[in-house]
Amino acid sequence: MDLSTFRRAAHAAVDRICDYYATIEQLPVAAQVERGYLARALPDAAPTNGEAWEQIERDFEQHILPGMTHWQHPMFFGFFPSNATYEGIIADMYTSALTNPGFNWNASPAVTELEFIVLDWLAKMMGLSSAFYSNDLSHSGGGVILGGASEATLTIAISARERALRALAEQHSESSADPIAWRAAMVPKLVMYGTTQTHSVGAKAAMMLGIRFRALDVARKDQYGLRGETLRAAIEEDTARGRIPFMLVATYGTTNSCAIDHLDEIAEVAKSSPLLWLHVDAAYGGVTWCLPENRPERIIAAFNARFDSLSTNLHKWGLVQMECSPTFVRDRHDLAKALSMTPDILKSKGMDPAALNDLRNLQIVLGRRFRALKVWFMLRSYGTTGFQEHLRRSIALARSFADQLRDMPAFEIVNPPRWGLVMFRLRAPDESVDVDALNHALNDALLERSDQLFLSPTVLPEVGYCERLVVGAPATTEEHIQKTLRILQECADSVLSK
Amino acid sequence: MDLSTFRRAAHAAVDRICDYYATIEQLPVAAQVERGYLARALPDAAPTNGEAWEQIERDFEQHILPGMTHWQHPMFFGFFPSNATYEGIIADMYTSALTNPGFNWNASPAVTELEFIVLDWLAKMMGLSSAFYSNDLSHSGGGVILGGASEATLTIAISARERALRALAEQHSESSADPIAWRAAMVPKLVMYGTTQTHSVGAKAAMMLGIRFRALDVARKDQYGLRGETLRAAIEEDTARGRIPFMLVATYGTTNSCAIDHLDEIAEVAKSSPLLWLHVDAAYGGVTWCLPENRPERIIAAFNARFDSLSTNLHKWGLVQMECSPTFVRDRHDLAKALSMTPDILKSKGMDPAALNDLRNLQIVLGRRFRALKVWFMLRSYGTTGFQEHLRRSIALARSFADQLRDMPAFEIVNPPRWGLVMFRLRAPDESVDVDALNHALNDALLERSDQLFLSPTVLPEVGYCERLVVGAPATTEEHIQKTLRILQECADSVLSK
Incomplete structure (x- = not known):
């Protein structure tokens, strides 16, 4: 494709x-x-000879588009949102035109520098302490934009394990004889904590590293949030067994039910466990810290006082296209010590191979896309007030949905709604009806309407099978909430009449 | 930004x-x-209130663009290329507009299905056997498009370790009592092989997993390629010490010098080591298998007969924007066994949680961008002949550069050129001159011309410090080669006159 064809084709694509x-x-x-x-x-x-762009575009419309589920559709309420913005599309155009791997500062200085700037903007919006600012040179805290929550959790797990093993090795002079063997011998002692409601990113990171993952119990009465006492009991039990709790994946807004682990209680309990790395997976919920009326000051204070890291996905509800998981750590040296490895070809004059301002030292991968541009475009175009407005609209719509659903006798809300999420199910009309089976039938009915709306069901402990509606697409309005309620009532009528 | 502003802004961006x-x-x-x-x-x-798009665009031009190194510039010869194409820009526009995480087939069927289709197209172009086709249901081989070589190597290392540990566990009934402890006790026995010239992605994967990495020796006389005999000796030595070689990261075109490990000899030696997972990191060199005149049939036959996996970065020399590393494996179950973990919310009726056609089971991460679209657009627009033409042009230009440099007495080529790469340095005018210091001075002189051309120096074993020129940007022509030679001569004159 030559430049004039591109000009025409790209304008047509716009x-x-x-x-x-x-x-x-x-x-x-x-x-x-x-x-x-x-x-x-x-x-x-693949074709032997190149084809005309018009033909390719036609096939895109005819064959690819029908195979897409439209996550920007105002009636998409599944999983969590995957926001797209116009600003993000333009940023992706430039990122793609200027493509480069940005592994070192000098691979493209703007890629690295803009990343640290927008990370600081976000840290300030969320109320993180200056210990987490990248451009504050008085300390070594800061951040990096990782691809997603899986990558963030694995990156932190590798860094937390490294920090724990180094601390242990200092107490054991025999560790230096064969560090690999000594470390492997320590591994069965290490325990990573999460809860039964922690996203699989926690357990998957532990599995990939060959480390124990212990899912701590949470209860419906606590809205599935981890309590300090549960953590304390686990630490005491594991310590008594000779095990070493080295990391907790706490969650601020679980995928299943938006549960919030009690970060304040956790911080208090962890005071006596300096080896325990406290991470917060705030993939969905992190952005709510940007809302003064939603900001749990005590929780944020606890985070700032004791936690080691946090990641949040702007590519969920944060108006930025995939892949964009800002990840903040109290000490970037913990990342660099675990992840830095510099081949000759990446060395340049006078460089520090483990420099905190070379992105490759802060992440698993070497090179990746220019991720900060879309964050910068979005935040400048929306401003912090526009960003907050977007979140508030979703929350208000979810509340409206919940309020109206409460008036529909066929349904019950099974968990207090939080942010954009409402969890509900059909009530059993009498005791002879299996409520799980009834709601599986409801879901089958909803699947038949998947051209009109999209929900993703789940299983809530102590409750059972239920539906889950998440408002988050910028296009959703009250009209779509009304339409959703109508479809739900129709499906309920159809299921209950059988 | 509303739709009409976007329309105007996006057309302006085009x-x-x-x-x-x-x-x-x-x-x-x-x-x-x-x-x-x-x-x-x-x-x-971040600003409190949203700003006008014109102002944001102005700042992009004034502050971001000057901080970019232009990898598409015809005088960019550093590292490896990071190709951009017009087709890729349009694909990124659509990917961004349709953003969705594609973790499961039903998250967006086209995301998953197009990926398997273009992987098969590429496998056929490269001469891989049908054992590696994703859409051939007679076996479980196939591929996935990972983000880059680091991620590919780590993904394969996790899978190879899992395969080895499962095989060992089958021989040890005591392994089931405490699998984590039993596996950790096996880890010090495991050895991952690479060479002293393997990219740091190999050693970094081993470091992140806490596994031994052994860098096998390679020699200048073999053009730094691993010989079968070296591997055989290492396997015998490690086996005699009670160790278990479980994975080899072979390279087809190292970053440092485009060295090629002898895949045929390796396959032969590995016949008697069924536990040894043979992976090929063909990040840069893999695409050359698409050229009949460059295709080493014996090597590809050896790959097809015995190797377990290969990854290549289309986002280097393969005309596709980052991030795009097609990774082929002989048995996708090896990925799924090591990487599959399915929370309730991702389960749907009748699904197989470890299904080979759900991308999340084949990768470390859960969700990520629609990567196949840009491959599809490019391959259809270029056709296989256009794709080959691009590679041939780079190779011809590198050959032209080398041929002309040979006629410049100040310089010597220090390694036989391969594909787009030429390695050279200044000759020492007499024995009193430290040739490394001389070439550091040359590099300093080149750095002062970094507005005009970009090279990245390296250290070549048995040779020393040298320059490295890689042709790969589609915009480079013979005219740029001439200009490069002129600048090199001027820098040489300046350095040698001192």
Whole structure:
């Protein structure tokens, strides 16, 4: 494709994207295709000769678009949102045009420097203490934008394990004879904590590292949040068994039910466990710290006083396209000590191979895209008030949904709504009805309407199978809430009449 | 930003990108900024109120662009290329507009299905056997597009370790009592092999997993490629010590010098080590298998017969924007067994939690961008012949550079050129001159010309400090090779006159 063809094709793509957003409501929310539909439609080998762009675009519209589930659709209420903004699209255009791997400062200084600047902007918006600012040179705290919560949790787990093993090694002079063997011998003692409601990113990180993951109990009466006493009992029990709790993955807004672990109680209990790295997975909930009326000052104070790290996904509810998980740590040296490795070709004159201002020392991967640009574009275009307004709109719509659902006798709300999330199910009309089976039937009915709305069901402990509605797409309005309630009532009528 | 503002802003961005490519040669290749330039230019907090898009765009041009090193500049010869194409920009626009995390098939069927289709296209272009096709249901081999070589190597290392430990556990009934402890006790026995020239992705993966990495020796006489005999001796030695070689990171085109490990000899030696997972890091060199005249049939046959996996970065020399590392494995179950973990919310009716057609089971992360679209756009627009033409042009230009440099008495080529890479240095005019110091002085002189050209020096074993020129940007022509040679001669004259 030459420059003039690109100019034409890219302008046409802009118009297509505008049309897409203007008419998204007319599209089926969830893709209505069968498994394998695309392999049946496309050739099984690349063409020998290049094809005309018009043909490629036509096939994109004919074959790819019907296979997309439209996460920006105002009737998409599944999982968590995956926000797109116009600002983000333009940022992705520039990122793509200027593509470069940004592993070192000198690979493209703006890539590294803008990242630290927007991380500080976000830290301030969230109320994090200056210990977590990247551009405050009085300390070594700061951040990095990782790809997602899985990567963030694994990165922190590697760093926490390294910090714990180094601390232990200092007490054991025999550790230096064969460090790999000595460390491996320590591994069975290490325990990573989460709860039964922690996202699988915690247990998966532990599995990938061959480390014990212990899921601590949480209860419905605590809205599934980890209590300090539960943590204290686990630490005492594990310590008595000779084990070493080295990391806790606390959650601020679990995927299942938006549960909040009690960070204040956790910080208090952890005072006597200096080896225990306290991480907060705030993938979905972190952005709510930007709302004064939602900001739990005591919780944030506890975070600032004792926690070691936090990650939040701006690519969920934070108006930034994937992949964008700002991750803050109290000491970036903990990352660099675990992740820095510099081949000759990346060394330059006078450089510090483990420098905290070279991104590769703060992450698992070497190079990746320019992630800060879309955050910068979005925050400047929305301002902090516009960003807050977006969150407040979602919260208000979820509240409106919950309020109206409470008036519908067929349904019950099974967990106090939080932020954009409402969890509900059909009530059993009498005791002879299996409420889980009834709600599986409801979900089957909803699946048949997946062209009109998209929800993702789950299982809530002490409750059972239930539906989960999350408001978060910028396009959703009260009208869509009304429509959703109507569809739910229709599905309920249909299921209950059987 | 509303839709009409976006339409205007996005059209303007298209024109800016066109202007950028039309005038890229007039820009300094490397950013000419000082560390910290951007924090001095931008506010230290996000604006309270949203700003006008024109102002944001102006700041982008004034503050961000000067901090970019232009990897698409025809005079960029550093590291490895990081190709951008117009097709990739349009794909990134759509990916960004349709953003969604694609973790499961049903998150967006097209995301998953197009990925398997383009992986098969590439596998066929590279001459991989059908054992590596994703859409061939007669076996469980196939691929996944990971973010980069670091992620690919770590993903494979986790999978290889899992496969080895499962095989060992089957022989040890006591392993089931406390699998974590039993596995940890095995870890000090495990050895991952690479060579002294393997990219740090190998050693870094081992470090992150707490596993031994052994860098096997390679020699200049073998062009730094690993020989079968070296591997055989290492396996015998380690086995005699009670160790278990479980993975080899072989390289097809090292970063330092484009060294090629002898895959045929390795396959032969590994016949008697069924536990040894053979991986090929073909980050840069993999695409050359698409060229019939460059295709080492014996090597590819050896790969197809015995190797377990290969990854190559289309985002280097393969005309696709970051992040795009197709990774092929002989058995995707090896990935799923090590990486699958399914929370309730991701379960749907009748699903297999470890299904090979849900991307999250084949990768470390849960969700990520739609990566296949840019591969599909590029391959359809270029066709296989256009793709080959691009590679051939780079190779021909590198050959032209080498041929002309051979006629310049001040310089010597220190390693046989391969593909787009030429390694060279200044000759010492007499024995009193330290050749390394001389070439450090050359590099200093080149750094002063970094607005005009960009090279990245390295250290070559048995040779020393030298320059490294890699042709790969689609914009580079013979004219730029001429200009490069002129600048090199001027720098040589300046250094040698001192």
